[in-house]
Amino acid sequence: MKKLSKSLEDYIEAIYIASNGKDFCRVKDIQKILNVSKPSIVNALSILKEDGLISQEKYGYISLTKDGERKAKNVYKKHMIITEFVEKIFELENVEAQKIACEIEHIVDKNIYERMEKISKNFNERTKRVLYGENDETDRVKGR
Amino acid sequence: MKKLSKSLEDYIEAIYIASNGKDFCRVKDIQKILNVSKPSIVNALSILKEDGLISQEKYGYISLTKDGERKAKNVYKKHMIITEFVEKIFELENVEAQKIACEIEHIVDKNIYERMEKISKNFNERTKRVLYGENDETDRVKGR
DNA sequence: AAACTTAATTAGTTAAAACTAACATTGTGA
DNA sequence: TCACAATGTTAGTTTTAACTAATTAAGTTT
Structure with missing residues (x-):
């Protein structure tokens, strides 16, 4: 195909x-x-x-x-995964994330959106703090 | 312009x-x-x-x-930031990351690539572990 | 300096993806 | 049922960004 x-x-x-x-x-x-x-x-x-x-x-x-x-389901799934990833990692509104996903979905290959999926699945408040370099529990433990 | x-x-x-x-x-x-x-x-x-x-x-x-x-410097800077971000967050070879950056650079706006920059700046081994949901010090402290 | 090589340009074509205007079909309400 | 509205199609154009082939200019070598 x-x-x-x-x-x-x-x-x-x-x-x-x-x-x-x-x-x-x-x-x-x-x-x-x-x-x-x-x-x-x-x-x-x-x-x-x-x-x-x-x-x-x-x-x-x-x-x-x-x-x-x-084919359609594939594309759609990809779209959903990317939207979620973009939404979470860049803290965007869904509408905004959708727009970007629309464009990115034609670029990224399987390897990458599988990683996106993994990251999204795991994403929580702490991930966000660590990502953007704010202090969290671990930092306090280490006395920074 | x-x-x-x-x-x-x-x-x-x-x-x-x-x-x-x-x-x-x-x-x-x-x-x-x-x-x-x-x-x-x-x-x-x-x-x-x-x-x-x-x-x-x-x-x-x-x-x-x-x-x-x-103009050129702007585009180039964007390109570098995106490459670094993609490289780190998806653990890709530079060449691969470059390819993706080439395409993404025409899509993302200032807000987003500034976030990318922030994330890259902060990125280290722990970020990677947290992102991909592997255990790290914090988890051990909490006895998970 | 003439001949040859490399580099740049022009002219014309192609392909993808959109558009408008005009036309055809289908479905619905009076 | 017939007229009109809504929907779908055709034909033809435009834009963007590529291409090949042919030509022109510049630079090098002998």
Whole structure:
């Protein structure tokens, strides 16, 4: 299965989110999520169709194929992991973190987002203090 | 001063690096750094010229203007900060970190890379242990 | 200084990803 | 049911950033 471009990753992720539990969505649902013109979407859909990641007949519902769903879930998971990581490590609002995740998700490979996941899983107040170099219990013990 | 596109940021950074202390460089020096064709470089130079960030006469040396140098230093500094951060937090080789930094540097804003800087400055073995959830002194004290 | 090599430029093309305007289809309310 | 609104598609354009091939200029060597 060949690699999708950044923008196609965004589209397939948006289709997944737009479907929201159901097994289909429509162009307008994607539009709400991505804020691009309908022709842009239609064009992207035609490529995803060629790649066998979605199916849709003219003027009809859009749905992910097995392959497409696998792909979409991957992208989405990555997105979630990165958002959480960015949110925690830089102390950002979710909305802000989302924005950054959107861009970073096309850059980082598995190795890295697995590390992000690990770090997030472990993250707490102390992590934050240690990270930003504020004093914590350990420092007091050592008399600094 | 208007914002440069990602690729122009890369070009101006490359010019800065290619100049390497001197106050000029040549197209071929940029080519070594960016691995793009000469026409691509020439085209980028024409835009940077229009924007008043570099000066060059035909077939001549390329040099940054005051504005251009300021801009270039900014981009370069950002690049260094991000590289260091990525290197430390994900335990990557410098080369790997560089690659990621190249892409991320066009995404993150001041607020974020200042946080990166802070984190890097403070980073040590203990930070790493805490981040990845391995036991350290504090844990032992607490008898976990 | 003529010939050759290296470097830079010009001209023209390509590809990705967006857009607008115009058109087609579907669905709904009067 | 027919008209209108909402949705989707087509066609054509624009922008950005790359490319190759061909040309021109500069620098070196003999």
